[in-house]
Amino acid sequence: MKYIILAFAIVGAVACTKGEHRAAREKYNEGVGLLVSGNHEGAEKALLEARSSAGVDPELRFRAAYDLGIAYAAHAEKLKSGEKPDLAKALELTEQAVSWFSDASRLRKDDADTKTNLAIVRARAQSLADELRKGEGKLEARLDALIGEQRAVLDEARGAWVAIKESGGADPLAQQGTLAHLADKERGIVAEAGVIGDMADSEVDEIAKKEEGKRSDEEKVRLVTLKNLGVYLGDARSRIAEARRKLQDLAAEDGVSRAEAALVALKRAREQLxxxxxxxxxxxxxxxxxxxxxxxxxxxxxxxxxLDAGSAAPPAPxxxxxxxxxxxxxxxxxxxxxxxxxxxxxxxxxxxxxPPNPQDPNAxxxxxxxxxxxxxxxxxxxxxxxxxxxxxxxxxxxxxxxxxxxxxxxxxxxxxxxxxADLKQTIDLASETQKQLVAQLTAKNPESKDSLASNVARMTRIKELLADEVAKLQAPQIDPNEKDEAKKKQAEAQAQQIEQQKQMLAQAETLRADAEKLVSDTAAAIKANKDPVTPAKAADAKLDELRRLFFSVIEHLQDLIRQQGETRDQTSAAHTQSDDERKPKLPPLAQREDQHRQMANAITDALAAQADAANKAQDPNQQAQGKNMAAAADEVRLAQNDMADAKRTLDKAVETTSQSVSLDPALKTQATALEHLQNALKLLQPPQENKDDKQQQQQQ
CATH class of the missing domain: 1.20.120 (Four Helix Bundle (Hemerythrin (Met), subunit A))
Incomplete structure (x- = not known):
């Protein structure tokens, strides 16, 4: 490769130079040596450190930026050409190469080699992006990963800011290395955000090629969705760039503010999907x-x-x-x-x-x-x-x-x-409202009347939706004269599956009827001035059971990951606030964490039960799935323990008024809880080769 040869040529030029940035130049030479040996990750780390420590040394700033472009480009090629190509990671690294060659070009506008290499990596990035666009679900997955990376930067930046505050500014350069490192990470994040934006724009262009009257309803909605996503991604990129500049200038507080705004924008972009x-x-x-x-x-x-009117009561807060x-x-x-x-x-x-297509069975x-x-x-x-x-x-x-x-x-x-709301969503709404109703009745909140009335109506709605689902089920006709054994077995399997679905829907109707009676009993108890909490709790249990019939463990787990991530973001924000500012935020955070713990417990029980059933099966594939489910249950159980620890820290912060309680332990256990939940999801959703495989996995 042309630019690898160029990298070797500059070792001596820098190695023999002495000056105030000698240590940084030595680190640079170490990075070039690692690059020559093929250790791309080590080279990237050393060269980043050299670039961050280059100060005003123009030669070192250029050389480090140039060779970082080389290192990232070579690393990307290695991932792309491996036995199991990782195109997404290769594209991310290629975008980093583009970013660093652009930086080198800015420092030396007339350098021909830099311009050539910049054009090469830009073309490679475009090619990789085109390949990735052929797949489905890439926007969601990559946005989720990007949000995780930005969240990690924000956490580290907040930690550096807190350290600076606690030191009273005695040594303003103490966090220089950390902030410079975070600024470099933001460079990669903004590049990835650009790739995702290009992917969305490409899909917009494909839809826009069709005449408006020939676009499907789904395409019309998708077009609006992607345009909104592009707006938020553009905002996020601006905020990330601002955060990077502030972090480079060691303005920790401003850097945290911009990084937090970037995270919010990324989450709003993800929300569009x-x-x-x-x-x-x-x-x-x-x-x-x-x-x-x-x-x-x-x-x-x-x-x-x-009080201002003359009351003698103590002053308002x-x-x-x-x-x-x-x-x-x-x-x-x-x-x-x-x-x-x-x-x-x-x-x-x-x-x-x-207009609906008469030939479409879903019309x-x-x-x-x-x-x-x-x-x-x-x-x-x-x-x-x-x-x-x-x-x-x-x-x-x-x-x-x-x-x-x-x-x-x-x-x-x-x-x-x-x-x-469809059937699942209506059941979910009824379950959530019932939990609110129990809390309202316990607190004797007058708003309980509205919650109760809503769920009375929902019981009828769920009955209608269940009937619709039953009506959709049609068993295939099995021809007794069919000689193809494979077709006969397939038809028999479909018939068996439909029968199982009918049994499940019948069980759902039984649970719904039980819940409806208990909701009615709650209303009757209120009218008779008797205890309404007991039947309300019993109805809540029935609705929970009904909910579990329709929501897969994976769906619950995905939702829990998203909710736990949001709670951690809120805890992280409260961590840097004064006691007065964070005081009203802590009780809701503790309550949210406890709700996550309860959901984790339910998921653990469900996974353990499914694992036991799969392990008893004779099918080796089911037994393998059982092992994965058991391992996933262990991961969620560990997350549950972390959530309990986080709640204890939050409770302590709520109850302690004499002194400030650090939320750092809660942040750490929330982070490990998220890691365990994500590990569990990976066990249940291994990488799929195609869309059909993915759909089958999600239906398990």
Whole structure:
């Protein structure tokens, strides 16, 4: 390779040079030596260290940047040409090579070799990106990985910032190495974000080639989704670039702020690939939290006004900056934007819909879904209008009025979610609402009436949806004269599978009927002034059992990983705040962590039961799956223990008022919990060769 030969030629030039950056130059020479020996990872590490320590040495800055381009390009080629090619990682490394050659070109604009190598790696990156675009699910997987990398950078940056704060700024250069290293990591992250953006743009271009009238409903929605994703990715790239500059300048606090904004933008980009109901549910959960905080501040402000009028009561607490109207308004406008994105996606599906194809067996179901979306859309519009109103009230510092508007938004969101929820989602909503109902009844909250009424209606809705599922099941006709044994066995297997599904749906209807009776018993107990909590808890247990019938362990595990990651992000943010700022955030965090622990426990039990059943089977494939399930259960069990440890730390921070309690132990155990959960998911979802394999795995 041309640029590898060039790398060897500069060893002597730098090795014989002496000066104040001699140590950095020696590290550079070490990196070149590792590169010559084929140790790409070692070379990258040494050259990065040399580049970070180069200071104002122009020769070393150029040489290190140039050879980093060489190292990453060679590493990428090795991964691409291996026995098991890793194209995604190869593309990531190639993008890093592009970034470093670009840096070298900036330092020496007229260097011909640098320009040549930059053109080569750009072409390779394009070729790799084209190959990867042929696969499905790449955007989701790569965004998830990118979010994990940015989260790790943010955690390290926060740790460096905390260390600087605790030292009182006595040695501002103590964290120089860490911050410079993080700045280099951000370079790779922004390059990967660019690749993902290119992948999304390529898909947009493919859809745009079709005439608008010939695009399917799915393509219309996908187009809106990808365009929104591109906007957030562009924002994330800008924020990452800003974070990199701040970290390079050793401005730790500003670097943390930009890195956190980048993580938020990446998560919003990933959110675009979720289904609308999931997004609306997440927005509703966050809107509920904001409503509670707005109402609390409104109440505190009212008390302060009464004190100002002459009351002798103790002074009202000072409202922290993050709970004042401008900060609350900023959060509200974020909800407005997210709901508007969902509205645009739903509108794209309902405006000029593609006429149903009579030959399509799914046409009737798609038409039914479209009708539900049409009913849901006005509620989404209503929710956005209420959020706009809440934002305006917050801007005007009218907190009580803002809280009323936020409540209106939540009601509208709930109605929208309900309209186009399928069977699984309706069961999930009923289960969540029942848990809220138990908590409300225990606390004697008057809002329990609304929750109870919602679930009474849902019991009927679930019955109808179960009947629809039964109607879809049609056993294949088995020809007794069929001589092809393979076809006969296939038809018999399909018939057996359909019979099993019918039995499962019958079991589901039994559980639903039991839950419906217990929900009715709860209403009767309230009316008779008797204890409603006992039947409400029993109904909750039945709905949990019903939920487990329809949600696979993998789905639960994926959701738990996402939720635990979000809780860790919130804990990490609280870790760097003052005691007064973080105090109201800790109880909800402890509660969330306990909910994660309970879900992990349920997943562990389910996996263990499935593993036992598989191990008893005679089929070697099932036995192999049983081993994976048992190993996954062990991983989730370890995660469960970590979650319990994290909750204990959070509880201690809530209960201790005499001194500040570090949240660092909670962050560490939350991180290891995530690792164990991800290990479990890998065991249950090994890499698939094609789409069919992937679908089969997810149905296990």
């Amino acid at each position: 979720l289904d609308p109901i999931t997004i609306l549910r997440e927005v509703a959960g966050e809107q509920l939290q904001l409503l509670q905080e707005t109402a609390a501040v409104a109440e505190a402000t009212t008390k302060k006004l009464s 000072v409202i922290p900056a993050w709970l004042k109207s401008p900060a609350l308004a900023e959060r509200e406008i974020g909800f407005v934007q997210r709901v508007e994105e969902v509205r645009a996606r739903l509108a794209a599906a309902t405006e000029n819909p593609t 009737a179901q798609q038409q039914k879904l479209l009708e539900r979306v049409k009913v849901a859309l006005p509620f989404v519009v209503e929710a956005k209008a209420a959020m706009d109103k809440a934002h305006d009230k917050l801007i005007g510092d009218k907190l009580a009025d803002a809280a009323l508007a936020q409540r209106e938004a939540l009601i509208a969101l709930a109605k929208a979610i309900e309209q186009f």
